[in-house]
Amino acid sequence: MADRTLAPAHPLASRRTTLTALSDELTGVLSLELENPVAAVDLRVDPRGDGPAAVAAAVGGPLPARPDSWTALPAGVALRLGPDEWLLTDAVARAEDWEFHVDEAAAAHGGTAVDVSAQRTTLRVRGPAARELLSSGCAIDLRPASFPHGRCAQTLLGQAAVLLVAHEIDDLQLLVRTSFAGYVADWLVDAATEFRPGFRPGFRPEPQPQPGLRPQPSRGTP
C-alpha cells in the first residue's frame, strides 16, 4: 500500500467543469483556466546584502529588483512580494527539493525559504475582458500602463486576498490561497455574468447555481 504513488488533487477540481464551460461560452472575450500546481517557496532575505544575488545564482535567474514586480526563472517565476520577501516557483522541481535548494542558498545570508507549494493555487485569466472583469472587484489600478507586463500585486479580489500577476494586457495570473480558491472561482464566474450574452438589463432572476459550481450534497456512501 505504502509504495503506491499518492495522487495529488487540484484544489479547484470541483470548479473545473464550470470554468471550462464558461470559457467556451465566452471564447474571444474571456477565459478562466486552472493552472497546474508548481513548487513554490516563500523566500525571506535581507535585500541589502548578497542574499538575493546568491539565491539568483542558485535558481538560475535574477530576482526582481523592485517590489510588486516579477522576473522569469528557467522553470518558473520570481515574484517580489515585499521589501524582503519573494515567492519563487518552479514547475519542474519537487516541492521539498525546491525548498531545500533555495533555502540552502539563502541560509548563508541569514535568509530562509519555506515550502508554500500547496498554500496557493493559480487561475489564469485571459481575454479582452480580463482586466474589466478583475476591476469589478479589485481596487488597484489595473490600467495596462499602470499594471504592465512584469508587475504583480498583493491585493483583494472581492473579499479574498489574491496575488495578481500581469503578463500581457489580456493575460493575467491570479494566485489565491487554496482555502479561498473556491470562493474566488465562484466570484469570477459570477462577475463574468456581465460578459455573457442573453442577459438583459433591469430586473431579472439571479442565475441559478450551476452543476459543478458548488459540490451538491448527495446521499450515498462516501
Next chain:
Amino acid sequence: MSRIDGYGRVDRTRTVTITVDGVPYTGHPGDTVASVLLAHDTRPHNTSVKYGRPRGIGAAWTEDPTGLVQVEEPFPEPMLLAATLEATDGLVVRGVNGQGRLSEVPDLARYDRRHHHCDVLVVGAGPAGLTAARAAARAGQDVVLVDDRPSAGGTLTGTETIDGRPSLAFVDDVVAELAAHPQVTHLQRTTAFGHFDDGFVLALERRARGASRQRVHRIRAARVVVAAGAIERPIVIEDGDRPGVLLASAARDLLHRHGVLAGREVVVFTSDDAAYAAAVDLADAGASVRVVDARERAPRAGRRRCEERGIPVETGTLVHGTRGEDHVTAALVGEERREVRCDLLLLSGGWNPTAHLFGHVGGRLAYDPALGAFRPAAPLPGVDVVGAANGTFALTDVLREAGGDDAPWAPAEEDPEPTLVLWRTAGDPSRQFVDVQRDATVADIARAVRAGMHSVEHVKRYTTIGTAHDQGKTSGIIASGITAELLGVPIGELGTTTFRPPYTPVAFAALAGRERGDLFDPVRTTPLHAWHVAADAVFEDVGQWKRARHYPRAGEDMTAAVLRECAAVRTSVGIMDASTLGKIDVRGPDAAVFLDRLYTNMISSLKVGRVRYGVMCGNDGMVVDDGTVLRLADDRFLVTTTTGNAAAVLDRMEEWLQTEWTDLRVRLTSVTDQWSILAVAGPRSRDVVGAVFPDVDTSNDFGFMTWRDTTLGGVPVRLARISFSGELAYEVSVSSWYAPAVWERLLAAGGPHGITPYGTETMHVLRAEKGYPIIGQDTDGTVSPHDLGMAWAVSSTKPDFIGRRSFARAENRNPLRKQLVSLLPTDATTKLPEGSQIVGFCDGGRLPPPPVPMLGHVTSSYHSAELARPFALALVKGGRDRLGEVVHVPVDGELVPARIGASVLVDPEGARRDG
C-alpha cells in the same frame, strides 16, 4: 394633453405605458414619470406626511422636494422621485401618503461594482463639464465623465448658441469627440454621490445596458472637476406647497427635454433674470404668461422679449400666496393679495451652486452677497469647481472657466439685473412651507429660534428641514436665510449646514453589490471539503471556514450522531479533518527567544523532535489563543493556532517583531493552507497509523508530544503524537495536494476497526470530557491561564513574556476569580443550556429576590457517551475551592441542582493517551 409639438427630446415614434394610481398613461422613451403625468395634466395622489396636504411635482430632477412615488412593478421600491424615475413599459407606481413601503419580496436584480482609476474625473456633462472633459481628453489624459441625467447637456435647452451653433449641436459634437477617445469613459445616468479623500468618488449608475440593474463606480482620480451646475432656489410663500407650484427652471426643463407644457396660464414670480427665459419659452410654446418681478427693475433683454410676446411684467411686486384645492388656481399678487388666475405658478429666487462634492472633502463655502448664494471659498488641492457649481452662471463665463484658452464661445447676456435675495414674502408663517417634504414651515424655524437655537445645524435637527430624500437641495439655504433673518445676523456669518454623502439616496442593495447570498462572505474550505459533502456532513461556520460538525447517519439527529462518534473515538478509532488550524512557520536564530516572549510557558527548552502545548495571553494577562509548538530544528518551529485566530495571531506576531523586537532575527510564514492535518484518535489509532506508515515505529518509543517525519509514496508526511481527546492519537500532516489521498488511505486502513469520521461537535465533547478549554468558548477575554487551571503553563523562570506583569495584579490573585470547573446536574439527565447563569443561593427551590447572587455561567455543555450522562464546563467564582458543592442553574423557570467537580471528567490519570 400638454405635449407640445416641436419640443423635447423624447422619442415620439414609440410609446411606453405606465400605470399611476391604477390609471394607465402613455408616454415616450425619454420621459420620466413626472413628465408623463404632467403631459396628461395630472399628478400622483400624494399627501404630505404631517398635515395631509395635497402634494404634486415641484421640480424636474433630484431637487424636487415632493413628487415621491411608491414603485409597485417590476419591483417594489419606496419613495422614488417621479421627476427622476424613467418611464418604462410596465412600470406601476402610486402616490405616497407621506411614507413609502419596503418590499416584502426579495430583490432579484443584480447590483455590482466597478473600480476606475483616471487622471481626471469630471462630474457633470453640462456645458462646463463637457468643455472640461474635452480639454482633458485632448491633452491625452484618462478621463471619466459622469452625469446623472439620461443624456448630456445639463441645463442647455437648445435655445442657446455656442460657437455660433445651436447649443445641442455643440453637445452632440463633444459627446462624439469623447466617444472617439479610447481613454475616455463617459457614463450618463450616473450620479456621483460621495467624494472622499485623495480623489476617491463613488458614483451610482442606473444602467440601461448590461447584466446589472445598478452599478456603484468606485473612482480614484488624480483630479476631480466638479461641474455639477446649480439648483434654482424657490421663494417661500404662503401655501406655496400646493400642486402646480414649480421651479421656473423645471418648467423650462420639462418643455425642452420632454416637450411638456406644465401649465396654460402661468404666473412667474422671480427675483432673478433666469426666470425670463422660462417665461419666454413657455409663451412661445402657447402658454399665457405673466411675470411678477420682486425687483424694482426688470432686466433689459428679458423685458424686451416679454414685450415682443405680450407678456405682462409687473416689477417691484411680490406674490404672497396661492389659492386652490387640489391644485393651484390663482396666485395672490401684491400687498392687496389680488387673485391672479393661473394653473401654474413658477418660482425663481436665484441659484445655489451644487457644490456638494466640494463640501464632502472639507471644501469651505462662503456667502457671496452678489449671488445671494454660498459658493466655494478657497480651492482644494486636486479639486476644481467650475461653472455654475462655482457660482459662475453666465454661459460665456462658464465655458471660459471650464475650457481656458481652448474654450468655446457664447454670446454674453446684455445688461443683466442683479439678483434680489428674497427668502420669503409676508404671510402666515405656519403655512409658509420651507421643507415641503417634511411639512416644516417658517413657524417651525421661528419656534426653534425661540427655543434658543442659533446654529443652523441645531435648527435643522429641531425642524427636520433638509433631512428628507432631497437633503434640503431647495430648502437648506432658505432655512439658513430665514434663520439669519429671525436671529438678526448676516447669513454669511450663520453659514449653512454641512453637505454629507450621499448626494442622492442610494439603495442598500447597490452598496452591497454582489456581496450577498453565497458571496456575502468568503467561504473557506479544506482540501477534504468535497469528501465531507459527499459523506453528508453537517457543516458549521468557524470564522470563514466551513467545518464538518458531525456526520449523521440515516435517522440520526445531532445528539445521536455525536454520541456515536464519541463512542467510536473512546472505544476504537475516529478520524477528523483538522486542516483549518492556523499554522505558522517560525524561523531564525532568535525563534526560540521570540516564542518564549509570546507564550506564557517556556518554549526554548523544547527539544527538537518534541511538541509542547502553548498558551498566549494579551498584555492584560488574559488568554487570547492556544495551540501546539513543534520544534523542527534549533532555529525552526511550527506553531498552530486556533482556527478562527490564525490571521490575528500572525498579525500580532508580526506587530511585535516589526515594532518592538526589531532586534530579533525571526521570520514568519503562514502555512495554514500548505499543510493539511488529519487527526486519527482512539485506542486503535496506532493500528491504523502503523498500517499506513509501516516505516514508522509506532511503539511508545514514539512518545506522547513528539513528532516524526516519514514519507508515503514518496510524499513527505509528518506524524505527531498530539491528542485533543485524551486518547492515543496522531496528527498526520501532509501537503494539502495529497490530503484527500492520505485521508482515503487512513480510512481504508481503519476499515477493519470501524474507523469513524468525526466532526467538530464530537471534538468539542471529547475535549470537554478532558477539561481542555476552547479559547473563545470557555474564555471571553477575561480569563487567565490560572483561571483555567493552567498555572503549570505559566513560566515562573522566564524573565518576561506578554501578560506576565498582569499576573502580579491583586485582582489576578483574587481567590474569588471565576475558575473553570465541571458541573454535573445531580438529576443526571438535564443538559444545562450553554450561557446559563449559576446561582449559589436557593430558598426552598425558588430564586431569591433580586439581586440574585450569581456565581458564574455555563460555558460548554454536552451529552457524554463515556459518562452516559450530560455534563458541563463552567466558570464559577472560587470554583476550585468549591469542589463537591451543589449550585443551582435556572433552566426554563426551574432551578436545576448541579455538583461542582474538577474539570477533568474522563481518565484524569491520563492512562489512555499511550493506548
